[in-house]
Amino acid sequence: MLRDYVLFDLDGTLLDSLPLIETTFRHVFETMDIPWENGAVMKTVGLPLRDACRQFAGERWQELFDCYIKYQLEIHDEYIKVFPGAPETLAEIKPLVKGVGVVTSKRRPMAERGIAITGLGRYLDHLVTLEDVEKPKPDAEPVRRGMEKFGAAPEQTVFVGDSYFDIESGRNAGVITVGVTWGMASRAELEVAGPDFLVETWADLVRVLKGLS
Known part of the structure; x- marks a missing residue:
């Protein structure tokens, strides 16, 4: 059942x-008088924060970065939530595989x-964060780091994500990629990214994983 990892x-x-x-982002953009531009910055979710800050604040990127970190720390615990169905799905998957991990462009403390x-x-055995890599997503390195944590080969591994950066990183690493539609990217955007599978519910994800025997 499933791939191993x-x-x-x-x-x-x-x-x-x-x-x-x-x-x-809305708070720090307003604080620094940066145009919101219909939330274009939200399309950078999945990239390292420093890259997004450089894109939208230019030479003031460090100021934006520091302001973002400070304000998010203040409101983090109030806002952070788990997607309904995620814990149950992880609980179902974990006994059936050799390992479950997270690969994120987020800094380790947060x-x-x-x-x-x-x-x-x-439910998680290993965590790969921004500090663990030299080249973040969409480079293959983050997913490869995840595999190294387990001693896994690409053919044993599935990477599940919600953005182009996730799908591209997984594809570059040679693993099976699964795009989920409940995150930032639309179904159409994910289709352009070209994952091996595209799912709309946790139940769909479990069915896909169980089919990868």
Whole structure:
């Protein structure tokens, strides 16, 4: 049943952190008088925060970065939520595979905090964060780091994510990729990214994983 190892993205896949991210960006953009531009910055979710800050604040990127980190820390625990169905799905999958991990572009302190608050840590064996790689998603390195944690080969591994950056990273690493539609990207955007499978519910995800024998 399944591939031996399942890796998940965190924000927008397991954690419903998008309201937290948008609220934080709106606050810091207003504080720094940066145009919101219909929320274009939200399309960068999945990239390292520094890259998004450089894109939208130019030479002031460090100021934006610091303001973002400070404000998000203040509101994080109030806003962070787990997607309904995520804990139950992880609980169902975990006994059937050799390992379950998370691969995220988030910094380790906030990733660990979100996982702890939502209680997902009991289902996870390893965590790969921004600090663990030189080249973040969509490069293959983050997913490869996840495989290295388990000693896994690409043909043994599935990567589940909600963004183009996730799908591209998984494809570059040579693993099976599954796109989920409940995160930031629309179904159409994910179809362009070209995952091996595209699912709309947790039940769909479990069916796909069980079919990868």
